[in-house]
Amino acid sequence: MQDIVTGLEELLGPEVVTRAGDVPEAYRHDWSGLTPVEPLALLRPRDTGGVSAALRFCNAHGVGVVPQGGRSGISGGAMPVAGAVVLSLDRLNRIEEVDPQMATLTCGAGVVLEKAQQAAVEAGLMLAVDLGARGSCTVGGVISTNAGGNQVIRYGMAREHVLGLEVVLADGTVVTALNKMLKNNAGLDLKQMFIGTEGLLGVVTRAVMRLQPRPPHTATAFLGLADTAAVIDMLARARAALGPQLTSFEVMWPSFFHHMSEGTGIGSPLTGRHGVYVVIEASGFAEGGARAALEACLEAALEAGTVEDAVIAANSREERGLWAVRESVAEFARVVGPIIAFDVGIPLMRMDEAVRRCESGIAARWPGALALSYGHIGDSNLHLVVSVPSAGKNQPETEVKKLVYGIVREMAGTISAEHGIGLIKRDYLAYSRSPEEIATMRAIKAALDPKGILNPGKVLSS
Ligand SMILES: Cc1cc2nc3c(=O)[nH]c(=O)nc-3n(C[C@H](O)[C@H](O)[C@H](O)COP(=O)(O)OP(=O)(O)OC[C@H]3O[C@@H](n4cnc5c(N)ncnc54)[C@H](O)[C@@H]3O)c2cc1C
The missing domain is CATH 3.30.43.10 (Uridine Diphospho-n-acetylenolpyruvylglucosamine Reductase, domain 2)
Structure with a gap:
């Protein structure tokens, strides 16, 4: 060696x-x-x-x-x-070009997402992929994991933002396909093979990212609702009333909201307790437009009894305040302790059942355990964080995974809505993919990396 x-x-x-x-x-x-x-x-x-x-x-x-x-x-x-x-890839960190006419950004795979976002803003545009790890994650990593985030409901996952790629195959062949055009149907769209495939099929070295016009005006509201059914009703109302202005629709069940608001000391923007909490963000181009549309939407929802209570931020400082508990996930280690984290996907109409079954199943098996639920409900994405305090650092990971993924499988959901399979979900891939799907994945892997050198042991078990 x-x-x-x-x-x-x-x-x-x-x-x-x-x-x-x-x-x-x-x-x-x-x-x-x-x-x-x-x-x-x-x-x-x-x-x-x-x-x-x-x-x-x-x-x-x-x-x-x-x-x-x-x-x-x-x-x-x-x-x-x-x-x-x-x-x-951290030395491939150069922003090569921002093209305002084509609305594209070309950069090395190692560019930190936040730096790419800033370059787009400096050109009067926006790279609309955004996630909490923006200061650490790279454009290449975001592409390789097909990352999501809080604005997927409006702009889609990373895949929607990739126009072209340069990739190095396992044998060292460089495939340069730095396409900048929105439409290009000339043969196979090879870039799709390298988006969300977690470094299994090739190494991304450069990318052309699609930029968007940047809506200058935002409006944010925090809502208390009775239950998940009301949330689903509210989501339909927000989609209908706000159209493309609807940028985020984030849900926090009481398990997550109360534990984190109390544990961090952030508190609640509302006075009473509710069955579920929602943060809605709207953004638009006309001054006051997004706010007026959000206000009208909430007024109708309050009148219909869909929403129990709501508050709209008056300025950007208040906006950040309404997001604070949802964004406190970086405090899990301090507030919750050792955790087992899930980012599953559940068909929307079974979300309530999934939350109930996961939370009650964990409480019944491990009395005193925490099971905190929150998520991007518009994307059918449920995050669940479990911690068994009595187990300390030796969390019963395998048993908890079997319980949660078993429920996901019964509901025809996915064991990974956005974070990918990597190592920690590898043994559960068959819970959400059929034998035929897995065999096809293996065939593609074998064709592009016959010696299996790229990211060995990840995603597909040997
Ligand atoms: C606080 C926090 C918040 C997060 N929020 C979100 C969220 O909202 N949504 C979400 O989807 N994820 C989220 N994540 C997960 C993570 O940030 C994303 O998966 C991110 O896209 C990873 O990028 P990275 O550059 O750090 O990749 P890495 O962690 O370095 O790698 C991730 C995978 O991609 C492969 N890879 C990396 N670069 C390349 C390349 N150039 N070519 C080929 N393969 C490559 C690696 O082998 C690995 O399999 C969050 C993480 C944290 C810590």
């Missing part, structure tokens, strides 16, 4: 290769909470040529390669594998 690392040093230069033992701690794990792993070596090439040379060498020698972006993934997809090298 030392011969391999020496060969990589000779090929790529010692400034690109860090040997095992010297690999900085940050590159040995991601945000999944899995135990850090020392890779064979860390490779940090400066350009596509370097990525290609590294892959060609590793493929020839049968060495596994784990692509890493910002390591903010929470499914373990970027976790190093013993005996494999880590290929970090």
Whole structure:
């Protein structure tokens, strides 16, 4: 193995290769909470040529390669594998172009999402992919996980924002397809193979992202409702009344809302307690337009009894206040302790049943356990965070996963709505994909990476 690392040093230069033992701690794990792993070596090439040379060498020698972006993934997809090298894209961090006419941004895969967002704003436009990890995650990682976020209801997942890609295949072949056009049906749309496939089929080195006009005016409301049925009614009302102005529709069940509002000390924007809480955000181009539409929508919903209580933010400071509990998820470690986190998808009309069954199933099996539910209900995406305080650091992960994923399977849902499979959901893939779907995934993997060097052991079990 030392011969391999020496060969990589000779090929790529010692400034690109860090040997095992010297690999900085940050590159040995991601945000999944899995135990850090020392890779064979860390490779940090400066350009596509370097990525290609590294892959060609590793493929020839049968060495596994784990692509890493910002390591903010929470499914373990970027976790190093013993005996494999880590290929970090963090030096491919150049914004190459913002084209205001075509409304595109071309950049290296290692550009941090927030930096790409800022470049778009400076050009008077907007990159409408946004998530809490924006300061850490990279454009390449966001593409490779087909990331979602709070604005999917309006702008779609990362896939909707990718126009072109440059990808290096397992054998080092560089496929440059930096398309900037919205329409391009010339043969197979190859980029789709590399979006959301978690580094299994190729390494993204550059991307052309689609930009949007930036609505300058926003309006945000916080609602208390009786139950999930009322939330679904409210979602239909908001869609009908706000149309494309509806930017976010986030739901918090009492388990999440009360625990986090009290645990963080943020408190509630409403005086009374309710069966479910919702944050709605609208955005638009005409001054006062989004606010007037949101107000009218809420007035009608209050009159019809769909909503029990509501407050609309008067300014951007109040807007941030209405989002505060929903955004307190970064405080889980402090407020909740060790957690087992889920990002499942459930058909909308069974969401209420799913929340009840998961929460009551966990309470019955582990008295005193926390099961906190919240999510992007407009995308049928339910986040569930479980913690069994009496178990401390040894959370009963396998049993809890079997319980939750069993419910998801019965409801024809998905075990991963947005965070991907990586390592931590790999053994449950068959809960949401048929044998034929999994066999097709394997066939595509075998065709593009016959030696199986890319992200070995991730997503598909061996
Ligand atoms: C606080 C917080 C909030 C989050 N919120 C959301 C959210 O709202 N929605 C959501 O979807 N996710 C969310 N995530 C998860 C995470 O941020 C996303 O999955 C993100 O897209 C990962 O990007 P990254 O650059 O950190 O990728 P990494 O974690 O480094 O890698 C993720 C996967 O992509 C592969 N990969 C990375 N770069 C490349 C590349 N260039 N080519 C090929 N494969 C590559 C890796 O091998 C791995 O399988 C959140 C995470 C945190 C910590």
